[in-house]
Amino acid sequence: MVPDSILISRLKDSNTREEAFRELVSQYKERLYWHIRRMVIDHDDADDVLQNTFVKIYRNINSFKQESSLFSWMYRIAINESITFLNAKARRKGISNTELQENLVKNLKADVYFNGNEILLKLQQAIATLPDKQKLVFNMKYFEELTYEEMSEILETSVxxxxxxxHHAVKKIEQFLTAD
Known part of the structure; x- marks a missing residue:
């Protein structure tokens, strides 16, 4: 694994940019994919958003000021691309984002790339009911095991x-799961 500081300098050098970008994709694609997948839920949509994310990273690497970590900067791009994608998809279908999330979770059981059991499906249904900010924070903390400090840097908000x-997300999920 190439340290970020070296990777960034190689990405900003036109002689080493292509090779460095392949290394960046190799290092971060899985982590970014799962982060995006938890937001957009559908595998094919996650692939599309991941591709858009890497295109944006490639086009904008020279404007990266290194005021945050490379990881945080890329995650912010992935979050923004995911939100943009979901908003556009909901608009195209003429439904609210909440309805879109509910539909995506309903279709999750038929998704050949979903290998979770009934409990995980129920958890995904509970997560889909959360407001966007709580959903994002819950996924980052619970699934990605990010620290509050890492999330604070990525989301540019206080710990x-x-x-x-x-805390609110966990309480709502608990209520959802015990309501039956």
């Missing part, structure tokens, strides 16, 4: 606000 969002 306290993130802890509150996570």
């Amino acid at each position: 306290g606000a993130l802890k509150a969002s996570y």
Whole structure:
């Protein structure tokens, strides 16, 4: 694994940019894919958003000021691309984002790339009911095991606000799961 500082300098050098970008994709594609997948739910959509994310990263690497980590910067791009994608998909279908999320979770059981059991499906249904910010924070903390400090850098918000969002998300998920 190439350290980010070396990777960034190689990405900004036109002589080493292509090779460095392949290395960047290799290092981060799986992590970014799963982050995106948890947001957009559908495998094919996640692939599309991941591709868009890497295109944006490639086009904008020279404007990366290194005020945050490379990881945080790329995650912000992935989040924004996912949100843009979901908003556009909901608009195309003429439904709200909440309805879109509910439909995506309903279709998850038929997704050949979903290998979870009934419990995981029920958890995904509960997560789909959360407001966007809580959903994002829950996924980043629970599935990706990011620290509040890492999330704070990525989402550009305070650790306290993130802890509150996570706490509220957990309570809502618990209520959803015990309602039956």
